Amino acid sequence: MSQKTELRRKQIIKAAYQAVADKGYETVTLQDIANYADVSKGVPNYYFQNKEDVLAHLLEEITERIYQKEKTAVVNETSFQDMLQAYIEAVFINPRENKKFFKVYLDFLAQATRNERYREINALFYQNCSSISKMILVRGESEGHFHNRNHDDDGKTIRSMIDGYMIQWLMTGDDKKHETYKESCLKAITNYLTS
Amino acid sequence: MSQKTELRRKQIIKAAYQAVADKGYETVTLQDIANYADVSKGVPNYYFQNKEDVLAHLLEEITERIYQKEKTAVVNETSFQDMLQAYIEAVFINPRENKKFFKVYLDFLAQATRNERYREINALFYQNCSSISKMILVRGESEGHFHNRNHDDDGKTIRSMIDGYMIQWLMTGDDKKHETYKESCLKAITNYLTS
DNA sequence: GAAATTATTCTGACCGGTCAATTAATCTGA
DNA sequence: TCAGATTAATTGACCGGTCAGAATAATTTC
Numbered sequence: 117m118s119q120k121t122e123l124r125r126k127q128i129i130k131a132a133y134q135a136v137a138d139k140g141y142e143t144v145t146l147q148d149i150a151n152y153a154d155v156s157k158g159v160p161n162y163y164f165q166n167k168e169d170v171l172a173h174l175l176e177e178i179t180e181r182i183y184q185k186e187k188t189a190v191v192n193e194t195s196f197q198d199m200l201q202a203y204i205e206a207v208f209i210n211p212r213e214n215k216k217f218f219k220v221y222l223d224f225l226a227q228a229t230r231n232e233r234y235r236e237i238n239a240l241f242y243q244n245c246s247s248i249s250k251m252i253l254v255r256g257e258s259e260g261h262f263h264n265r266n267h268d269d270d271g272k273t274i275r276s277m278i279d280g281y282m283i284q285w286l287m288t289g290d291d292k293k294h295e296t297y298k299e300s301c302l303k304a305i306t307n308y309l310t311s
Numbered sequence: 312m313s314q315k316t317e318l319r320r321k322q323i324i325k326a327a328y329q330a331v332a333d334k335g336y337e338t339v340t341l342q343d344i345a346n347y348a349d350v351s352k353g354v355p356n357y358y359f360q361n362k363e364d365v366l367a368h369l370l371e372e373i374t375e376r377i378y379q380k381e382k383t384a385v386v387n388e389t390s391f392q393d394m395l396q397a398y399i400e401a402v403f404i405n406p407r408e409n410k411k412f413f414k415v416y417l418d419f420l421a422q423a424t425r426n427e428r429y430r431e432i433n434a435l436f437y438q439n440c441s442s443i444s445k446m447i448l449v450r451g452e453s454e455g456h457f458h459n460r461n462h463d464d465d466g467k468t469i470r471s472m473i474d475g476y477m478i479q480w481l482m483t484g485d486d487k488k489h490e491t492y493k494e495s496c497l498k499a500i501t502n503y504l505t506s
Numbered sequence: 507g508a509a510a511t512t513a514t515t516c517t518g519a520c521c522g523g524t525c526a527a528t529t530a531a532t533c534t535g536a
Numbered sequence: 537t538c539a540g541a542t543t544a545a546t547t548g549a550c551c552g553g554t555c556a557g558a559a560t561a562a563t564t565t566c
Contacts, residue, residue, distance in 0.1 A: 361557075
């Protein structure tokens with residue numbers, strides 16, 4: 117694939133991200149995506165097989181990007197508590213980005229219940245998130261905060277708390293509450309792990 | 312509203328529930344809903360203002376019904392641990408019903424990010440769920456399992472775990488894993504509360 | 507037989523995907 | 537070097553299909 121093709125695809129996916137955030141997964145049209153990308157309607161179909169193909173690449177792109185961001189934040193810390201806090205800070209980055217990402221992500225989760233391809237992309241995301249949790253847990257054990265924990269279960273629990281708190285924050289529709297939800301989430305995970 | 316009208320509306324909402332579970336929030340048409348209810352296409356429009364009105368009543372109905380079921384399960388128990396277990400058993404009732412409810416509920420959550428009315432209905436549901444958690448927490452305190460907890464935060468955390476675990480189970484697409492996700496969820500909440 | 511209810515038909519709008527036509531970019535060879 | 541040829545990228549009109557809601561017709565009920 118040429119460099120230009122790569123750039124065009126990125127441009128279209130970026131436009132699709134904003135378009136889906138604004139209009140929703142099902143409501144968004146190829147025309148919308150084209151408009152957001154400042155190209156004509158035929159372009160998305162030229163660079164992707166069809167609408168679903170555009171959106172599947174969008175899901176891949178945003179989950180991968182989030183994962184990289186979170187991982188980088190965590191590996192740059194040395195202590196268990198700093199790693200955990202860095203993780204949560206990276207997740208709850210700010211109201212604007214969180215709203216955009218989770219609006220779109222929720223749309224994809226809803227679709228994934230009826231779409232195997234989206235489920236697979238999300239499964240990879242879960243796996244990646246789990247690997248981040250594992251790094252933190254290993255560090256926590258080596259620091260003696262706890263022992264013999266089930267890392268798979270803890271990974272699921274941490275993921276649950278993050279998704280759950282983020283969804284509940286999203287449903288408040290209140291940007292100002294973002295900080296308190298972040299703090300509550302961090303406290304809840306800390307309390308769960310270190311008892 | 313006459314009794315017959317009430318029945319018809321219930322019939323349409325029930326049909327809409329199955330239709331949305333099968334086809335998804337945006338994909339479902341009034342024709343689908345009419346077909347599932349074995350009535351003609353004009354009927355839903357006669358008993359409701361429009362498509363969104365049908366679906367809003369559907370969300371109200373299913374969240375209220377789930378809440379009543381969960382509350383009943385909890386108040387019939389006497390000890391903290393039995394109440395908590397009864398709650399989780401009522402939530403993770405069985406793969407078929409959970410899949411149906413959470414498919415539809417996820418659809419509505421995704422819609423709610425762009426629809427105030429759905430957010431309000433969901434806010435009431437959260438409030439109801441929180442009241443169930445509170446009953447369990449009060450009992451746990453009176454039994455001496457813990458003290459001076461923040462009931463609001465704990466309510467949010469418990470809701471997070473339930474939604475989070477349920478979503479993760481849903482994404483596995485594996486009915487057989489239902490039981491283990493239920494157990495993990497119960498363990499995680501227990502571990503969180505009683506440390 | 508009039509009003510209420512249900513069934514059918516109509517309408518205007520919109521969407522995804524196609525494709526012929528146009529334009530831009532790249533290559534070729536003298 | 538550069539003009540002509542070839543390939544790639546882009547455009548937007550168009551088509552088949554679908555839908556929500558309105559309008560209308562048929563039927564039932566009282």
